[in-house]
Amino acid sequence: MSGLPRSVYLHVPFCRHRCGYCDFTLVAGRDDLIDQYLEALERELRRLTQPLEIDTLYLGGGTPSHLGGERLERLFAMLRQTLHPVEHAEITLEANPLDVNEPFVAAARRCGVTRVSLGSQSLDVATLRVLDRDHMPDDVRRASGMLAEAGMSRSLDLMTAAPGQTVTDVERDLEAIVSLEPEHVSVYCLTWEQGTAFETQRRKGLLEPVTDLAERAMFEAAIDRLGDAGFEHYEVSNFARPGHRCRHNEAYWDLRPWEAFGPGAARFDGRTRVTNHRSTTTWIKRVLGGHDPTGDRDAMSAEEAARERLVVGLRRRAGITVADFETVSGFTPRQLAAKSIDRWIADGLAVEEEGRLWLTRDGLLVSDSLWADVL
């Protein structure tokens, strides 16, 4: 076990509306639950038997900015009782561009937020409409400028492979994002999740995914343009200006222990992942009723933990140092996946040299299809 967690995730499950592609743990249009949620969160935080000194805190969702400034301050007053961020801690808040206004930014600053992950997705009106987003490109520009002025580090999300989107559209989006000079960009390819409105429409022939070829070209365009603009491609989906990697995600990828609170939130003690019930109402009921809100408990064997470590390690651009991997996990990569590794190397998807194993650009482009063999 690797000591007390120094990272905390807090799930805020509220959104104004549910975007058609989204299958996250959230409730839309249920602001009537917010006060009970905050009460339940305060109760769940009492699970900690001692205050935690933390390096990173991440408020994700859902849309944490949907709480508004006043409730955000109430939430942070509550957190301060048990969570003690160190000096220069990274405190990230996910925000919808529409929620970012002066009072909100001032409240976020008073709370100690250092970094805002803006759910921008695109700066093209047609793509935003297709993606069922409720904001416009100008909202992203305005929000980004306001956050920069407040001295906050900004991460902008870019979504690719939206129905009808072309490579040229993505190139335009990249130009628009680069011109906003964010410190960090996350690029996600649209996935068609079971149970979403998008997947239902796809089955009915009303929405059509882009081709694999186009999807790949879009991702390559992102790698090239963001690389030219001085961003370091440090993980499959993540690009950062020097010194601006997401430290919270790096804790996940190092499989360091972390705490998590809220519906659907998963915590990890170095070996066991414990996930809260995904339903916001059930989680609230259980916590306020004094019952265990846990849904799943996934205790990994040493080998399973090592396999997961291999995947998160290879998702990072730097890959893994074989000797360090063995020291930490107790396994060599080849003990876990010799055949796959040999095949990747033969196919030009991975390289193993001087004690290091990493994915090539071609490997990164198809990485999602590689992991089933390892896990």
Ligand code: SF4
């Ligand atoms: S705003 Fe984000 S979390 Fe909320 S429904 Fe849309 S994609 Fe999902």
